[in-house]
Amino acid sequence: MQAKISVQNVSYTYADGTEALKHVSLTIRANEIFVLFGPARSGKTTLLRLFNRLSDLTPGADYRGTILVDGQDVFALGVNVTDLRRRIGMVFAVPTPLPGSIRGNLTYGPHMAGIRDTALLNERIERSLTQAALWDEVKDRLDHPASRLSGGQKQRLCIARSLMLEPEVLILDNPTSGLDPISTSMVEESLYELKQQYTVIMVPHSVQQGARVATRAAFMLDGELVEIDTAERMFKHPKDQRTEDYITGRFG
Amino acid sequence: MNTTKSTDARTNSHRRTLKRQQTNQIATVVITGVAGLVVLPIILVILYIFINGIGAISWEFLTAKPRNGMTEGGIMPALLGTLLLTFGTGIVCIPLAIGAAIYLAEYAGDNRLTRWVRLAIVNLAGIPSIVYGLFGLGMFVLFLNFGTSIVAGSLTLGIMTLPVVISTAEEAILAVPQEFRVVSQSLGATRWQTIRHQVLPHAIPGIITGVILGLSRAAGETAPILFTVAAFYLPDLPQSVFDQTMALPYHLYVIATQVPGMPLEIQYGTALVLLLLVLSLTLIATVIRTNMRRRRDW
Amino acid sequence: MSALPVTLRKRLRTLVRDVPFDAVRNIQWSLLDWREILIESLIRLAGISSIIIVGMIFLFLLREGIPTFLDIPLRQLFESRWYPNEGLYGMWPLIVGSLIVTVGAIIVALPLGLITAIYLGEIAPEWQREILKPLIEVLAGIPSIVLGFLGWIALAPLIQKLGAPTGLTALTGSLILAYMALPTIISISEDALYAVPKEYRDGALAIGATRWQTIRHVVLPAARSGLVMAVMLGIGRAIGETMAVMMVTGNAAFVPTFGADMALQPVRTMTATIAAEMGEVAQGSMHYHVLFGIGIMLFLITAAINSLAGRLVGTSGNRRRGGQL
Numbered sequence: 001m002q003a004k005i006s007v008q009n010v011s012y013t014y015a016d017g018t019e020a021l022k023h024v025s026l027t028i029r030a031n032e033i034f035v036l037f038g039p040a041r042s043g044k045t046t047l048l049r050l051f052n053r054l055s056d057l058t059p060g061a062d063y064r065g066t067i068l069v070d071g072q073d074v075f076a077l078g079v080n081v082t083d084l085r086r087r088i089g090m091v092f093a094v095p096t097p098l099p100g101s102i103r104g105n106l107t108y109g110p111h112m113a114g115i116r117d118t119a120l121l122n123e124r125i126e127r128s129l130t131q132a133a134l135w136d137e138v139k140d141r142l143d144h145p146a147s148r149l150s151g152g153q154k155q156r157l158c159i160a161r162s163l164m165l166e167p168e169v170l171i172l173d174n175p176t177s178g179l180d181p182i183s184t185s186m187v188e189e190s191l192y193e194l195k196q197q198y199t200v201i202m203v204p205h206s207v208q209q210g211a212r213v214a215t216r217a218a219f220m221l222d223g224e225l226v227e228i229d230t231a232e233r234m235f236k237h238p239k240d241q242r243t244e245d246y247i248t249g250r251f252g
Numbered sequence: 253m254n255t256t257k258s259t260d261a262r263t264n265s266h267r268r269t270l271k272r273q274q275t276n277q278i279a280t281v282v283i284t285g286v287a288g289l290v291v292l293p294i295i296l297v298i299l300y301i302f303i304n305g306i307g308a309i310s311w312e313f314l315t316a317k318p319r320n321g322m323t324e325g326g327i328m329p330a331l332l333g334t335l336l337l338t339f340g341t342g343i344v345c346i347p348l349a350i351g352a353a354i355y356l357a358e359y360a361g362d363n364r365l366t367r368w369v370r371l372a373i374v375n376l377a378g379i380p381s382i383v384y385g386l387f388g389l390g391m392f393v394l395f396l397n398f399g400t401s402i403v404a405g406s407l408t409l410g411i412m413t414l415p416v417v418i419s420t421a422e423e424a425i426l427a428v429p430q431e432f433r434v435v436s437q438s439l440g441a442t443r444w445q446t447i448r449h450q451v452l453p454h455a456i457p458g459i460i461t462g463v464i465l466g467l468s469r470a471a472g473e474t475a476p477i478l479f480t481v482a483a484f485y486l487p488d489l490p491q492s493v494f495d496q497t498m499a500l501p502y503h504l505y506v507i508a509t510q511v512p513g514m515p516l517e518i519q520y521g522t523a524l525v526l527l528l529l530v531l532s533l534t535l536i537a538t539v540i541r542t543n544m545r546r547r548r549d550w
Numbered sequence: 551m552s553a554l555p556v557t558l559r560k561r562l563r564t565l566v567r568d569v570p571f572d573a574v575r576n577i578q579w580s581l582l583d584w585r586e587i588l589i590e591s592l593i594r595l596a597g598i599s600s601i602i603i604v605g606m607i608f609l610f611l612l613r614e615g616i617p618t619f620l621d622i623p624l625r626q627l628f629e630s631r632w633y634p635n636e637g638l639y640g641m642w643p644l645i646v647g648s649l650i651v652t653v654g655a656i657i658v659a660l661p662l663g664l665i666t667a668i669y670l671g672e673i674a675p676e677w678q679r680e681i682l683k684p685l686i687e688v689l690a691g692i693p694s695i696v697l698g699f700l701g702w703i704a705l706a707p708l709i710q711k712l713g714a715p716t717g718l719t720a721l722t723g724s725l726i727l728a729y730m731a732l733p734t735i736i737s738i739s740e741d742a743l744y745a746v747p748k749e750y751r752d753g754a755l756a757i758g759a760t761r762w763q764t765i766r767h768v769v770l771p772a773a774r775s776g777l778v779m780a781v782m783l784g785i786g787r788a789i790g791e792t793m794a795v796m797m798v799t800g801n802a803a804f805v806p807t808f809g810a811d812m813a814l815q816p817v818r819t820m821t822a823t824i825a826a827e828m829g830e831v832a833q834g835s836m837h838y839h840v841l842f843g844i845g846i847m848l849f850l851i852t853a854a855i856n857s858l859a860g861r862l863v864g865t866s867g868n869r870r871r872g873g874q875l
Contacts, residue, residue: 052438054434054437054438057433057434057437059361059362060361060362082440082441082442083440085437085438085439085440086439086440089438090438092434092435092438094431096431096434096435098432098435098436098450099432099454108436108439108441108449109439109440109441112436112439112440112441112442112445112449113440161439162439165439165440272760272763273760275760275762275763276760276761276762276763279762279765279766280673280761280762282665283665283668283669283673284669284673286661286662286665286666286669287665287666287669287670287674287682289662290662290663290665290666290686290732290736291666291682291685291686293729294685294686294688294689295685297692297697297700298688298692300700300704301696301700347596348596348599349596350596351592351593351595351596351597351599352596352597352599352600354593354596354597355593355594355596355597355598356597358593359590359593359594359597360597365598368601369597369598369600369601370860371857371860372600372601372603372604373600374856374857374859374860375604375852375853375856375857375860376600376603376604377856378783378786378787378790378852378853378855378856379607379790379849379852379853380789380790380791380792380821380848380849380852381790381791381792382790382792382821382824382825382845382848383607383611383790383845383848383849383852384607385824385825385828386610386611386614386824386828386841386842386845387606387607387610387611389614389828390610390611390613390614390842391606391610394614394833395610395613411603414600414603415600418600442586443590444586444589444590465691468691469691471693472691472692472693472694472695472696473693473694474693474694474695474792474793475792475793475821475825478825478828478829479828479829501693501695501793502695504695504696504699505695505698505699505793505797508699508702508703508797509702509797516703519699519703523696523699523700526693526695526696527692527693527696530691530692530693531688531691531692534687534688534691538684538687
């Protein structure tokens with residue numbers, strides 16, 4: 001299968017000297033659910049934010065190595081960053097609806113990209129919300145404030161909001177961290193649907209969740225990539241002792 | 253014996269504690285008293301001017317021109333002039349200050365240029381108002397040849413007002429949660445789109461507060477307009493922005509110290525109008541700020 | 551490159567180092583939309599405008615004021631006779647006048663301001679703070695001309711009853727100035743006290759110190775640098791004040807005789823001199839240049855004070871509120 005994202009020997013040090021990534025190399029293929037797991041502060045979020053260059057918002061860091069999306073270096077001069085971010089959607093650990101209505105949240109991305117055609121937007125709203133398993137719950141109150149939704153609904157709205165831009169890659173950084181089990185299963189449910197169309201990269205809330213959803217997985221520890229494999233082998237027969245210790249709950 | 257000693261020690265320590273508590277009480281009373289001494293006169297000053305000046309205020313006082321060597325009539329030209337100047341100050345100051353605040357909050361990195369900009373703003377805030385007056389005279393009145401005019405005065409006052417507005421506007425912009433910026437940019441918005449659609453709408457009440465506070469200061473200033481716009485007495489209202497105008501603060505100075513035989517009531521009345529104008533602006537700013545804090549839903 | 555002198559090369563290298571690599575890398579190329587480029591350029595221009603403006607202020611003061619220092623021997627400038635009509639520009643009385651009034655104001659305002667800040671920060675219950683702080687903001691908002699007017703019409707007669715030949719004295723000026731400097735001193739002192747970690751207070755109270763002991767031995771020492779700054783900015787505010795001072799200090803350009811009643815003699819400050827005389831001088835005359843020369847001195851004094859105070863707070867530092875992202 002073709003490499004969607006290719007990380008080649010990437011190191012990243014924050015302005016305060018924290019080494020967040022050390023010589024990480026990995027490949028993410030198109031249309032898989034790639035799970036990136038490991039203990040807190042192991043560099044997962046840092047790595048994900050390099051893919052769409054949200055890392056630009058944290059100035060002063062030292063970055064080395066190469067990240068290719070569809071064979072294109074994302075840090076090369078001349079890269080259209082806003083376009084890159086439209087191609088790589090991102091959902092954060094905390095639900096982050098912007099102030100305003102549900103519809104306003106959904107149309108924000110397209111509006112910023114200059115898409116104003118109401119019919120097209122309405123069509124996309126329905127499709128995105130359906131894919132995020134939220135359509136039935138909110139279809140009658142699209143103009144209500146997004147802040148009145150429940151935590152799980154907010155997070156699914158955020159997923160739908162990313163889908164509005166019809167991205168190629170969807171990054172989910174621990175999207176179920178604050179959610180109850182029912183909301184969590186609804187979000188997971190929607191992942192299978194999404195996999196058909198998008199490349200999904202996810203930091204799971206737990207090893208179990210990772211094992212449930214992953215096609216392939218990578219284990220990170222202290223900014224290093226320990227192991228990368230198919231989900232089946234990774235979660236059943238890990239090669240590295242540290243991976244096994246983590247999966248079986250001996251630390252972390 | 254052992255017992256007595258320990259009792260002694262206990263009485264001693266007890267006495268010390270008592271003394272400490274007395275000192276504490278005295279200190280508290282003194283501090284409270286001094287705080288009262290500071291605050292009470294503020295109320296007295298306002299009341300004093302109000303009581304002495306309220307009698308002079310009438311519709312005619314506000315809408316008529318001064319008559320008979322300014323010893324009769326009203327203060328309309330001065331009031332109008334101050335309103336014009338405040339308006340002009342806003343035109344000069346608002347775009348520049350908001351731009352600078354956006355720059356500092358959203359664009360400036362942690363580098364030498366930013367430190368120079370901040371140092372410059374601190375210095376602008378500290379330059380004496382009379383020095384602004386000299387600058388306005390040197391640059392706008394003479395060098396740019398605007399003459400003593402509303403333009404020159406507004407430019408001078410506008411520049412003087414910059415630091416107040418910049419710092420309050422920057423605070424307001426920084427108070428907008430960082431999440432909004434991250435989310436907005438992750439959705440493919442450019443930096444300016446993010447500022448325009450996610451930052452400014454939430455910062456605007458704070459920015460308005462700063463602007464009004466700044467303008468209220470400008471409205472009450474005398475020294476910067478002395479040589480740039482203010483006229484002792486004008487029989488006619490200004491016809492263009494290149495004319496002089498009378499202004500309330502300078503008018504108060506003139507009638508208090510330069511015109512012999514000025515009825516006290518007119519002096520107090522003028523002071524009261526100026527005070528009310530400035531304080532009501534301050535009050536509006538405070539109300540907006542309080543409302544903003546209450547309404548915030550993030 | 552080798553043709554460049556060594557110092558210039560060094561200078562260039564620091565310049566290059568100061569442009570963060572990020573800044574180059576993070577240029578968002580989608581911004582090639584001309585409107586975005588225009589807006590971002592305008593914002594950057596507004597950002598550095600403060601530097602340009604400070605520069606221009608100094609430039610124009612120099613332009614009009616420089617003949618003072620070129621054409622009049624420095625020794626004459628600091629003589630004690632200010633008779634512009636006779637070509638005598640001794641600024642000493644004005645400098646002394648500014649000094650007396652400012653020092654007097656700080657002597658009055660510092661204890662009052664500091665104690666009020668302590669009251670607001672450490673003693674006053676919440677509801678009092680809610681009333682008092684806006685009230686002090688109101689004081690900061692009262693135009694100086696109004697306070698000057700009050701000083702002229704109400705305070706001066708009171709001072710005269712103290713036995714001074716006239717009510718328009720250095721003391722009158724100091725009192726009015728003290729009141730005007732109070733909001734500055736109070737708010738900066740309060741910030742300084744507020745910045746003292748709560749743990750310090752709790753620690754002191756936990757080992758049995760009374761509230762006063764805590765304030766006296768723990769809070770005040772910890773807030774010291776902030777309090778120094780309050781004094782400095784208070785001085786900066788007082789030395790530049792013009793209208794109120796001009797109305798109440800009597801405007802006599804003499805060096806007051808040293809003694810117990812020094813405060814009860816009329817003086818004239820640097821600021822008041824500019825305000826009072828600029829209206830009457832011929833443009834381009836020496837008198838005119840000298841008034842700008844006084845302006846240069848005022849500019850330099852306040853710039854020194856404010857730069858120093860700015861250094862004290864530390865101008866850098868990330869003040870952005872930590873969010874969840």
